[in-house]
Amino acid sequence: MATDGHRDLFADWSATLADLSATGALLGWDRETGMPRGGAEARARQMGTLSALHHRELVRADAGEAIAALAEGDLDADTAAMVAWARRERDRATQVPEELVRELSEARSRAVSVWLDARPRDDDAAYLDGLRPVVDLTRRYAEAVRGDAAELSDALLDDYEPGATAGELEPLLDELAAGVRPLVEPATAASPPPLPEAIWPADAQVALAREVGAMIGFDLERGAIARSAHPFTTSIGAGDVRFTTRVDEADPVSNIRAVLHEAGHALYEQGLPERLAGTFAHDAPSLGAHESQSLFWENHVGRTDGFWRSLEPTLRALFPEAMGTVGIDRLARTSRRVQPSLIRVEADEVTYNLHIVLRFRLELALVRGDLPLDELPGAFDDGMEELLGLRPPRPGDGVMQDIHWPQGLIGYFPTYSLGHLYAAQLAETAAREAGPLSDLAAEGSFAPILDFLRRAVHSRARLVRTDELMRDANGAGLATAPFIEHLRRQYLREP
Amino acid sequence: MATDGHRDLFADWSATLADLSATGALLGWDRETGMPRGGAEARARQMGTLSALHHRELVRADAGEAIAALAEGDLDADTAAMVAWARRERDRATQVPEELVRELSEARSRAVSVWLDARPRDDDAAYLDGLRPVVDLTRRYAEAVRGDAAELSDALLDDYEPGATAGELEPLLDELAAGVRPLVEPATAASPPPLPEAIWPADAQVALAREVGAMIGFDLERGAIARSAHPFTTSIGAGDVRFTTRVDEADPVSNIRAVLHEAGHALYEQGLPERLAGTFAHDAPSLGAHESQSLFWENHVGRTDGFWRSLEPTLRALFPEAMGTVGIDRLARTSRRVQPSLIRVEADEVTYNLHIVLRFRLELALVRGDLPLDELPGAFDDGMEELLGLRPPRPGDGVMQDIHWPQGLIGYFPTYSLGHLYAAQLAETAAREAGPLSDLAAEGSFAPILDFLRRAVHSRARLVRTDELMRDANGAGLATAPFIEHLRRQYLREP
Numbered sequence: 001m002a003t004d005g006h007r008d009l010f011a012d013w014s015a016t017l018a019d020l021s022a023t024g025a026l027l028g029w030d031r032e033t034g035m036p037r038g039g040a041e042a043r044a045r046q047m048g049t050l051s052a053l054h055h056r057e058l059v060r061a062d063a064g065e066a067i068a069a070l071a072e073g074d075l076d077a078d079t080a081a082m083v084a085w086a087r088r089e090r091d092r093a094t095q096v097p098e099e100l101v102r103e104l105s106e107a108r109s110r111a112v113s114v115w116l117d118a119r120p121r122d123d124d125a126a127y128l129d130g131l132r133p134v135v136d137l138t139r140r141y142a143e144a145v146r147g148d149a150a151e152l153s154d155a156l157l158d159d160y161e162p163g164a165t166a167g168e169l170e171p172l173l174d175e176l177a178a179g180v181r182p183l184v185e186p187a188t189a190a191s192p193p194p195l196p197e198a199i200w201p202a203d204a205q206v207a208l209a210r211e212v213g214a215m216i217g218f219d220l221e222r223g224a225i226a227r228s229a230h231p232f233t234t235s236i237g238a239g240d241v242r243f244t245t246r247v248d249e250a251d252p253v254s255n256i257r258a259v260l261h262e263a264g265h266a267l268y269e270q271g272l273p274e275r276l277a278g279t280f281a282h283d284a285p286s287l288g289a290h291e292s293q294s295l296f297w298e299n300h301v302g303r304t305d306g307f308w309r310s311l312e313p314t315l316r317a318l319f320p321e322a323m324g325t326v327g328i329d330r331l332a333r334t335s336r337r338v339q340p341s342l343i344r345v346e347a348d349e350v351t352y353n354l355h356i357v358l359r360f361r362l363e364l365a366l367v368r369g370d371l372p373l374d375e376l377p378g379a380f381d382d383g384m385e386e387l388l389g390l391r392p393p394r395p396g397d398g399v400m401q402d403i404h405w406p407q408g409l410i411g412y413f414p415t416y417s418l419g420h421l422y423a424a425q426l427a428e429t430a431a432r433e434a435g436p437l438s439d440l441a442a443e444g445s446f447a448p449i450l451d452f453l454r455r456a457v458h459s460r461a462r463l464v465r466t467d468e469l470m471r472d473a474n475g476a477g478l479a480t481a482p483f484i485e486h487l488r489r490q491y492l493r494e495p
Numbered sequence: 496m497a498t499d500g501h502r503d504l505f506a507d508w509s510a511t512l513a514d515l516s517a518t519g520a521l522l523g524w525d526r527e528t529g530m531p532r533g534g535a536e537a538r539a540r541q542m543g544t545l546s547a548l549h550h551r552e553l554v555r556a557d558a559g560e561a562i563a564a565l566a567e568g569d570l571d572a573d574t575a576a577m578v579a580w581a582r583r584e585r586d587r588a589t590q591v592p593e594e595l596v597r598e599l600s601e602a603r604s605r606a607v608s609v610w611l612d613a614r615p616r617d618d619d620a621a622y623l624d625g626l627r628p629v630v631d632l633t634r635r636y637a638e639a640v641r642g643d644a645a646e647l648s649d650a651l652l653d654d655y656e657p658g659a660t661a662g663e664l665e666p667l668l669d670e671l672a673a674g675v676r677p678l679v680e681p682a683t684a685a686s687p688p689p690l691p692e693a694i695w696p697a698d699a700q701v702a703l704a705r706e707v708g709a710m711i712g713f714d715l716e717r718g719a720i721a722r723s724a725h726p727f728t729t730s731i732g733a734g735d736v737r738f739t740t741r742v743d744e745a746d747p748v749s750n751i752r753a754v755l756h757e758a759g760h761a762l763y764e765q766g767l768p769e770r771l772a773g774t775f776a777h778d779a780p781s782l783g784a785h786e787s788q789s790l791f792w793e794n795h796v797g798r799t800d801g802f803w804r805s806l807e808p809t810l811r812a813l814f815p816e817a818m819g820t821v822g823i824d825r826l827a828r829t830s831r832r833v834q835p836s837l838i839r840v841e842a843d844e845v846t847y848n849l850h851i852v853l854r855f856r857l858e859l860a861l862v863r864g865d866l867p868l869d870e871l872p873g874a875f876d877d878g879m880e881e882l883l884g885l886r887p888p889r890p891g892d893g894v895m896q897d898i899h900w901p902q903g904l905i906g907y908f909p910t911y912s913l914g915h916l917y918a919a920q921l922a923e924t925a926a927r928e929a930g931p932l933s934d935l936a937a938e939g940s941f942a943p944i945l946d947f948l949r950r951a952v953h954s955r956a957r958l959v960r961t962d963e964l965m966r967d968a969n970g971a972g973l974a975t976a977p978f979i980e981h982l983r984r985q986y987l988r989e990p
Contacts, residue, residue: 023544042733
């Protein structure tokens with residue numbers, strides 16, 4: 001039976017872990033936004049120390065006893081979610097032998113170093129040598145946490161998208177690819193050429209990032225925005241959510257896309273209920289759910305004519321010169337440019353999921369033992385040719401383009417596609433409940449859109465799992481049709 | 496006998512503590528320079544969690560065993576210093592009962608809150624109510640760590656200035672006050688009026704801070720500069736030392752003084768030997784030693800005519816308008832303005848130590864039981880009148896002006912005066928070895944000055960105690976005469 005002692009210990013332990021995570025997040029934020037070069041070595045060690053202390057705290061035996069005692073009792077919905085997520089994370093941490101944790105961490109570090117060195121040299125043999133122990137140890141990790149999962153990959157998927165299984169995802173992503181592929185050619189043909197040359201000064205783009213963030217509801221009193229090489233969002237405790245954007249003086253659209261994407265993540269974090277702060281329930285239930293929010297704002301709001309119209313006065317004020325040569329319609333159309341390309345991170349909304357489908361198929365085959373690692377580069381190139389009609393001319397732009405597999409992120413890629421599918425379903429529901437998103441954006445009415453997301457998604461945090469969260473929000477289960485229909489409307493102007 | 500196990504444990508434990516300190520420093524840096532308002536509550540908890548984990552790590556029993564085993568062996572100078580400082584800090588942490596640590600921490604938080612609220616209302620009764628438990632508990636703390644110290648105050652002084660005793664400091668600071676007091680009137684009379692009105696734009700002052708820092712040798716690849724309400728310096732690991740400055744658009748001198756002061760601290764941190772990083776020896780041996788470096792640059796370089804002459808081109812480039820009305824000689828003279836005032840943090844170099852002597856006398860009397868706390872405000876006002884000839888018109892500008900006592904910093908103030916005395920002795924030695932500091936500064940030759948400080952002070956880190964460090968550097972023990980002679984030269988233009 002749970003005592004007050006159990007409850008106090010559980011609350012303190014949860015809050016301590018949240019503090020350690022937030023502190024680790026600040027170390028990461030500062031590394032990308034403020035740290036001088038000379039700090040790199042000490043920073044790596046500091047982040048390692050914080051992770052080790054987090055792990056040590058997570059696996060504390062008395063916390064396990066408190067969880068077990070609490071789980072036996074009659075719990076309100078909030079506490080039930082906190083206890084269930086805590087048990088899940090602690091169990092994962094205790095099921096993996098320490099020796100394996102250490103080996104995996106070392107193999108990942110080594111694989112990333114090798115990747116950094118081998119990619120510019122197109123040395124796929126070195127890349128595969130670095131990757132091999134990561135794949136082997138990740139399979140051993142999956143065995144350790146497998147439980148009663150139907151296959152090994154399910155254990156890996158579960159780390160990023162709790163509840164997802166390869167058995168369900170495989171046909172879903174095949175259907176997604178089949179739906180997308182016929183649209184690529186007509187969408188490409190309907191695309192505008194690149195923007196005419198103009199200078200969009202960096203300082204004004206930083207100011208623009210703040211304007212766009214504030215415009216859609218990001219609270220700058222409870223967050224901050226900075227520049228970094230690669231945009232990201234991080235939460236440094238409730239009340240302090242930050243994101244970065246990239247700035248390219250030749251291209252304001254890239255900055256605005258990044259801001260909308262990261263602000264989507266950040267609005268989710270700012271919308272999590274304060275009463276859950278410092279507990280295991282104060283988070284999204286999955287990466288797919290989180291990505292649904294970034295992609296919602298980036299793709300379903302940020303590529304509409306209405307959004308660009310409402311941004312026009314801000315752009316004219318900040319970029320009087322460039323806006324003298326580039327009209328707002330041109331910017332809006334540029335935001336919807338489609339062009340099959342080799343590099344996933346540069347892909348447009350139409351072709352992006354084809355990159356994901358390829359990676360998901362390959363990692364599934366690797367984990368199932370259906371694809372020998374040596375054959376991965378060739379299989380990658382064949383898949384690119386089949387799905388996107390492009391054959392990478394060199395491995396650095398092929399299988400070696402992503403850092404994720406060397407980092408040990410296997411089972412992570414499909415959360416991007418889930419994000420696209422969930423975002424399209426949520427956008428349909430939002431439009432039904434609040435009105436056409438482009439029209440709302442044109443009027444500067446972003447609040448009804450955010451209100452819908454707050455109510456349907458953010459406020460529910462981890463109180464339910466992703467499938468239930470999305471079914472409640474949309475009145476329907478996960479499907480590809482809303483996304484495909486959205487692409488047809490947005491890129492082929494079908495009604 | 497020490498084993499490899501002991502050595503490894505000691506090294507890992509030291510590095511973990513260094514990582515936790517650095518991470519805590521980043522939490523503090525970010526709070527003052529980047530954190531949004533909404534982050535305040537979570538940040539306070541995060542800093543508390545990091546302190547608690549630091550304490551828990553510090554008192555680990557196996558670390559105590561490793562220290563004891565190592566101390567028995569034959570150690571090289573570096574390791575001997577690491578072990579001695581580790582034992583000292585761990586012993587202090589284990590000698591204080593946990594209950595007392597908690598009570599003291601709570602009393603300090605409460606006293607600071609009360610102070611924040613009571614100071615603007617001049618409510619000295621409330622202030623004293625908040626301070627009383629801090630003084631009582633600090634005396635209990637001193638009892639706990641006293642060891643064989645001659646009096647309680649020695650145990651407190653030892654936290655900030657290891658080796659210092661009240662018995663030595665009392666006559667020294669009396670002598671200092673006696674030497675300073677006759678100089679105040681003539682130095683005030685020789686002072687220029689305030690600067691004529693001009694605007695020194697904030698952005699240009701930020702650029703100026705970087706120029707001044709780089710000019711005297713601060714390495715921006717291994718550090719950073721930002722703005723904050725109150726200037727401070729912090730070390731976020733070897734290779735990452737940061738400081739802040741304040742910017743007042745009516746007064747560039749205040750910014751430059753702050754930069755020189757903080758850069759002095761930061762140069763010390765950047766000059767600590769890399770081989771000691773992550774150990775207990777990678778620090779200054781005392782706060783007085785640290786302050787000697789900030790005051791060296793602020794007072795012995797930054798108030799010379801030569802320094803201002805070498806800065807003139809930079810000032811003309813950054814502030815073309817203001818420099819059109821204010822000449823460089825005027826700025827140099829303004830940097831040497833003397834004016835007795837009520838507020839310590841605004842005091843000039845001549846009167847500053849009189850504020851310190853007053854506080855030292857009062858805290859000594861409090862700890863010795865010679866002054867009832869109720870009589871503190873009156874004693875403060877009497878002391879101000881005696882030492883500075885000014886009587887505070889309200890307690891908010893009298894005894895309540897400092898945050899330090901509510902924070903529990905009792906025994907801390909005298910380190911400022913020690914810093915002044917050490918700085919003057921080091922400046923004499925530097926001039927003897929490298930040439931007159933004003934002449935070097937006029938030529939932009941800051942490297943010989945920094946080289947001297949690197950060799951005499953920075954490179955020795957904590958390998959010796961402060962008294963030995965300074966005796967080695969200056970060939971003489973601590974004395975007040977060099978400081979008094981410096982004041983006569985700098986403010987009365989005596990040869």
